[in-house]
Every structure is written in C-alpha cells, then in structure tokens.
Amino acid sequence: MNQAIIFDMDGTLFQTNKILEPALEATFDVLRENGLWDDVTPINKYREIMGVPLSVVWETLCPDFSQDDREQSNELFQEKLNEMIRRKKGALYPHVVMTLQSLSTKYFLFVASNGYEEYLQTIVDTYDLHHYFKNIYSIQLIPSGNKSELVKKVVEENDLAKAWVVGDRLSDFKAAKDNALTSIGVNFDFAQLDELKQADIVINDMKELTTLIP
Structure with a gap:
C-alpha cells in the first residue's frame, strides 16, 4: 500500500489571488454589457467563499440569476481564468x-x-x-x-x-x-x-x- x-x-x-480580480472583473464587465449586472464586481464576497464548489460560488454572487445565467457566467469566468494562467499572470x-x-x-x-x-x-x-x-x-x-x-x-x-x-x-x-x-x-x-x-x-x-x- x-x-x-x-x-x-x-x-x-x-x-489565485493574482488572477482572481482581473478575471472576475472581466467576467462582470461582460455581464454588465449584457444587462445582467449593474453593480460593482463582488470580489470581496468571492474571497470570503473561496474554496467552495463553483456552483455555490455563483449562487452566492448572483442569487437573482437564473440557472442558465449562472452556468454561462461560470463558463465565461473559467475562460477568463484560463486565459490569465496561460499568459502567466498568476x-x-x-x-x-x-x-x-x-x-x-x-x-x-x-x-x-x-x-x-x-x-x-x-x-x-x-x-x-x-x-x-x-x-x-x-x-x-x-x-x-x-x-x-x-x-x-x-x-x-x-x-x-x-x-x-x-x-x-x-x-x-x-x-x-x-x-x-x-x-x-x-x-x-x-x-x-x-x-x-x-x-x-x-x-x-x-x-x-x-x-x-x-
């Protein structure tokens, strides 16, 4: 054994803190452009729950979103994170x-x-x-x-x-x-x-x- x-x-x-803020900002910029969000990016709230499953993340950050909107937001966030990683921003x-x-x-x-x-x-x-x-x-x-x-x-x-x-x-x-x-x-x-x-x-x-x- x-x-x-x-x-x-x-x-x-x-x-992750090195890429979290810019990736989350970029994600919420798109959400604002699409009329889904009209407030500041909830970075501090995300930091409080860091480590929980991503489904819980989007339920917490965007409680008024539909399930489809949460899933699309998560996919967009993942794309932004991966882009930052590949560019060695982390x-x-x-x-x-x-x-x-x-x-x-x-x-x-x-x-x-x-x-x-x-x-x-x-x-x-x-x-x-x-x-x-x-x-x-x-x-x-x-x-x-x-x-x-x-x-x-x-x-x-x-x-x-x-x-x-x-x-x-x-x-x-x-x-x-x-x-x-x-x-x-x-x-x-x-x-x-x-x-x-x-x-x-x-x-x-x-x-x-x-x-x-x-």
Missing part, C-alpha cells in the same frame, strides 16, 4: 516547485481541488508540473461536489495506506478528517484563522513540508 500527499490547488500551490507560491521535486521522490503526489479539470490542467501545463503528480482530481468527478468524497476517491483508487492533505480552507481539513488522514493547513492568502484551527498542523511556507513529513 502507498503513501501520498494530496494537495489543494487554489491558495495552496497556486496564487504564479505558484514560493518554494512550491522545489518542494514538489523533493516530495515526489518519496511519495505519490496528487491534486484534489474544487477547480474544474480544464482549469487545473492549464495550471499544471503552464508551470510544467505534470511530472510531479501521479494524477489530478477535479471536483467535477463528484456529482455532490463534496470534497471529502473527492479525497476518498483519491485514497481508494490509489490504495493509499497513509496520506496527508495540504490545503488552506475548512473543506480541505474536513476532507482529511472524514477520511482519517492528517491535515496540513497553509497560512497563505485565502486562509482564515478560525478555519486553520481545524487543521492538525499549520505551516507558513511550503518548504516546511520537506522536513515536516517524515
């Missing part, structure tokens, strides 16, 4: 590459994220991360959108005897607990102190993992 480290993507490996967090290089020699590495498959693959391709990860798991694989079920899928499909879940939000820590795994919280941009208290361990720099995980 195998040992592995399961990483969240947004706010853990990838500095960035990995410091020491991510060196940490992945080190850990991948000893453990299977996975991504389990609430992001969509194309979005995750765009990050992996743009920053040449594919040779570090055994597989990338998107929340699109789970009809319920429950991250605990996504992590369970990673564990079962890869026959994992032991694993650590590294993330920045409560859904990551809950996913670890629900699957009897160890959670490691990263105190980065979108992390919230009350949620980090639910993690088994908290780090302030990704390179800490190289000595923290035996």
Whole structure:
C-alpha cells in the first residue's frame, strides 16, 4: 500500500489571488454589457467563499440569476481564468516547485481541488508540473461536489495506506478528517484563522513540508 500527499490547488500551490480580480472583473464587465449586472464586481464576497464548489460560488454572487445565467457566467469566468494562467499572470507560491521535486521522490503526489479539470490542467501545463503528480482530481468527478468524497476517491483508487492533505480552507481539513488522514493547513492568502484551527498542523511556507513529513 502507498503513501501520498494530496494537495489543494487554489491558495495552496497556486496564487489565485493574482488572477482572481482581473478575471472576475472581466467576467462582470461582460455581464454588465449584457444587462445582467449593474453593480460593482463582488470580489470581496468571492474571497470570503473561496474554496467552495463553483456552483455555490455563483449562487452566492448572483442569487437573482437564473440557472442558465449562472452556468454561462461560470463558463465565461473559467475562460477568463484560463486565459490569465496561460499568459502567466498568476504564479505558484514560493518554494512550491522545489518542494514538489523533493516530495515526489518519496511519495505519490496528487491534486484534489474544487477547480474544474480544464482549469487545473492549464495550471499544471503552464508551470510544467505534470511530472510531479501521479494524477489530478477535479471536483467535477463528484456529482455532490463534496470534497471529502473527492479525497476518498483519491485514497481508494490509489490504495493509499497513509496520506496527508495540504490545503488552506475548512473543506480541505474536513476532507482529511472524514477520511482519517492528517491535515496540513497553509497560512497563505485565502486562509482564515478560525478555519486553520481545524487543521492538525499549520505551516507558513511550503518548504516546511520537506522536513515536516517524515
């Protein structure tokens, strides 16, 4: 049986904050042009819910939208995000590459994220991360959108005897607990102190993992 480290993507490996605002602004610019929105872009509200499934994101940001309008807005947002990533407007967090290089020699590495498959693959391709990860798991694989079920899928499909879940939000820590795994919280941009208290361990720099995980 195998040992592995399961990483969240947004706010853990990838500095989503660098592309979030311009991508969201670009999306809401289109919504305003189409007469669907007449207010400022709800960036702060999005940051508060960062990490939840995208269906919940659009229910929260645009509660008066029809389901079709939410789906079209989400598709547009994804296009804007992927465009920003390909143009390298985003960035990995410091020491991510060196940490992945080190850990991948000893453990299977996975991504389990609430992001969509194309979005995750765009990050992996743009920053040449594919040779570090055994597989990338998107929340699109789970009809319920429950991250605990996504992590369970990673564990079962890869026959994992032991694993650590590294993330920045409560859904990551809950996913670890629900699957009897160890959670490691990263105190980065979108992390919230009350949620980090639910993690088994908290780090302030990704390179800490190289000595923290035996």
